[in-house]
Amino acid sequence: MARRIDKTINGRLxxxxxxxxxxxxxxxxxxxxxxxxxxxxxxxxxxxSILLMSGLNIFNAHPALYWSKSSYSGVPPILEIRDQENDKxxxxxxxxxxxxxxxxxxxxxxxxxPEGELTERGFPSWLTIPSLQWxxxxxxxxxxxxxxxxxxxxxxxxxxxxxxxxxxxxxxTRQDWRSIGRSIIDHLRFRFHKGEAAKRYNVxxxxxxxxxxxxxxxxxxxxxxxxxxxxDAFHPGWVDIFFGRQSIRTIHFVVxxxxxxxxxxxxxxVIVSGFWNNLRSMITGCYRVESEADHE
Amino acid sequence: MSNDDKLTRRGLITRLLASASVxxxxxCERLSETTWFPKILGLGEKATYKTQRxxxxxxxxxxxxxxxxxxxxxxxxGTFMPSSPTYRALAARGFTDYRLxxxxxxxxPVTLTLPEIRKLPSRTQITRHDCVEGWSAIGKWKGxxxxxxxxxxxxxxxxxxxxxxxxxxxxxxxxxxYESIDLExxxxxxxxxxxxxxxxxxxxxxxxxxxxxxxxxxxxxxxxYVMRLEIVEDFSGxxxxxxxxxxxxxxEWYAGI
Numbered sequence: 360m361a362r363r364i365d366k367t368i369n370g371r372l373x374x375x376x377x378x379x380x381x382x383x384x385x386x387x388x389x390x391x392x393x394x395x396x397x398x399x400x401x402x403x404x405x406x407x408s409i410l411l412m413s414g415l416n417i418f419n420a421h422p423a424l425y426w427s428k429s430s431y432s433g434v435p436p437i438l439e440i441r442d443q444e445n446d447k448x449x450x451x452x453x454x455x456x457x458x459x460x461x462x463x464x465x466x467x468x469x470x471x472x473p474e475g476e477l478t479e480r481g482f483p484s485w486l487t488i489p490s491l492q493w494x495x496x497x498x499x500x501x502x503x504x505x506x507x508x509x510x511x512x513x514x515x516x517x518x519x520x521x522x523x524x525x526x527x528x529x530x531x532t533r534q535d536w537r538s539i540g541r542s543i544i545d546h547l548r549f550r551f552h553k554g555e556a557a558k559r560y561n562v563x564x565x566x567x568x569x570x571x572x573x574x575x576x577x578x579x580x581x582x583x584x585x586x587x588x589x590x591d592a593f594h595p596g597w598v599d600i601f602f603g604r605q606s607i608r609t610i611h612f613v614v615x616x617x618x619x620x621x622x623x624x625x626x627x628x629v630i631v632s633g634f635w636n637n638l639r640s641m642i643t644g645c646y647r648v649e650s651e652a653d654h655e
Numbered sequence: 656m657s658n659d660d661k662l663t664r665r666g667l668i669t670r671l672l673a674s675a676s677v678x679x680x681x682x683c684e685r686l687s688e689t690t691w692f693p694k695i696l697g698l699g700e701k702a703t704y705k706t707q708r709x710x711x712x713x714x715x716x717x718x719x720x721x722x723x724x725x726x727x728x729x730x731x732x733g734t735f736m737p738s739s740p741t742y743r744a745l746a747a748r749g750f751t752d753y754r755l756x757x758x759x760x761x762x763x764p765v766t767l768t769l770p771e772i773r774k775l776p777s778r779t780q781i782t783r784h785d786c787v788e789g790w791s792a793i794g795k796w797k798g799x800x801x802x803x804x805x806x807x808x809x810x811x812x813x814x815x816x817x818x819x820x821x822x823x824x825x826x827x828x829x830x831x832x833y834e835s836i837d838l839e840x841x842x843x844x845x846x847x848x849x850x851x852x853x854x855x856x857x858x859x860x861x862x863x864x865x866x867x868x869x870x871x872x873x874x875x876x877x878x879x880y881v882m883r884l885e886i887v888e889d890f891s892g893x894x895x896x897x898x899x900x901x902x903x904x905x906x907e908w909y910a911g912i
Contacts, residue, residue, distance in 0.1 A: 502912065
């Protein structure tokens with residue numbers, strides 16, 4: 360058994376190594392990502408991971424979401440994570456979404472703590488910073504890295520405009536718009552450009568990046584600020600544009616979920632469209648363009 | 656390229672990725688336990704304080720709501736019945752023996768009964784209470800304006816903070832709840848010592864007979880069961896030195912976010 364697993368792992372590793380060496384040896388190198396973009400990209404990976412995990416710890420202090428101005432408006436929460444104990448003393452986790460109960464024992468509501476004990480908590484300890492339920496510390500992590508995220512965002516937008524990265528690489532061209540149908544089909548068939556076209560982002564990629572940079576992340580930050588009682592006083596009632604303070608908290612959570620979905624799709628695309636070549640180009644800047652002869 | 660070369664490079668990348676995730680997960684854990692790292696993280700909240708004070712005008716008002724938005728039940732959090740015998744005795748006689756002491760850096764220290772507090776200029780407001788845990792509730796509060804009280808006792812020039820001492824002993828047994836606010840917040844028109852909630856005398860679970868309302872900050876600043884106000888220049892000598900019960904346990908003194 361152990362030997363068979365060993366063999367499988369070895370096979371996998373050999374395949375990865377083959378892809379890796381192919382990425383190094385064929386075609387010619389092309390400098391695809393500038394140093395500032397690479398630094399800001401990886402900073403974002405760290406900042407967003409910490410913000411997500413400390414955010415889930417903060418959420419655990421009151422694991423329920425509402426669509427209203429307050430939490431106690433006579434309307435039940437739209438999402439609620441809680442634990443339940445049956446008459447035999449066994450605890451289970453229940454997640455209620457729009458009135459429907461789901462058994463989420465082991466993940467939401469109840470999960471194993473670092474000692475392996477089944478305990479009551481919203482999100483499990485391996486997903487939160489700190490792993491203990493520690494609201495004061497989680498807030499420190501969250502607000503510190505929120506500032507870094509904002510700084511990184513301002514730096515990125517400034518750089519992208521000044522260096523024309525935005526213009527050259529991110530804004531879709533007229534031709535991009537025309538090719539949108541074909542790009543969708545290419546994505547569905549997992550067909551990726553390896554030759555000259557891989558030097559540039561495709562139109563769906565551009566739209567996804569622009570959506571994250573100019574819509575999701577600013578909305579995320581605005582909704583974070585909307586939860587601040589001091590900033591709500593900036594112009595009394597502005598939070599009602601977003602249906603009230605508790606709705607703002609819900610949007611903050613939903614946008615976090617949308618960002619997680621983006622990352623899953625993004626990493627998936629990175630893997631299937633040539634993992635080592637993509638990864639290397641985001642670390643060293645250098646992407647190897649396959650010559651058209653190698654390609655099919 | 657030789658086979659060995661590839662293996663080392665591959666191994667290196669794998670090891671880098673593995674150690675990165677260990678660093679993130681294990682490292683965060685250990686960093687939280689140190690004394691120096693949370694202090695660095697705390698700079699974020701300090702920056703928030705400075706920025707918010709810069710951006711939000713001194714007299715900016717917290718949002719007020721129509722009566723239709725009132726929460727059917729105003730949630731009680733933390734202490735809902737103080738366990739101290741002194742408080743129990745006061746409550747048993749309907750707070751007729753209650754006295755609020757105001758002292759410290761003032762020209763005229765006073766001791767006020769509840770009827771006297773009710774005679775001070777008052778304010779009624781329907782506001783949203785935001786708890787640090789994440790929930791909100793909307794309630795209608797009536798209380799004495801803290802600004803009127805502070806003007807009556809006349810602050811000394813070196814006065815900087817109002818420390819609020821409460822009647823409720825906390826979980827750890829000995830220490831009583833307390834809080835502190837700066838004068839900018841103390842003189843804000845919506846800062847009141849509330850004695851009514853939703854048109855009724857303030858219930859015990861919400862802080863009877865008197866609780867602080869500080870509408871532009873989170874719930875833990877709004878101390879319940881207020882017994883004494885002390886005007887100070889500096890609160891570092893009081894209890895844990897951080898300006899409040901929860902502040903002494905790691906929460907930020909400025910709770911504007």
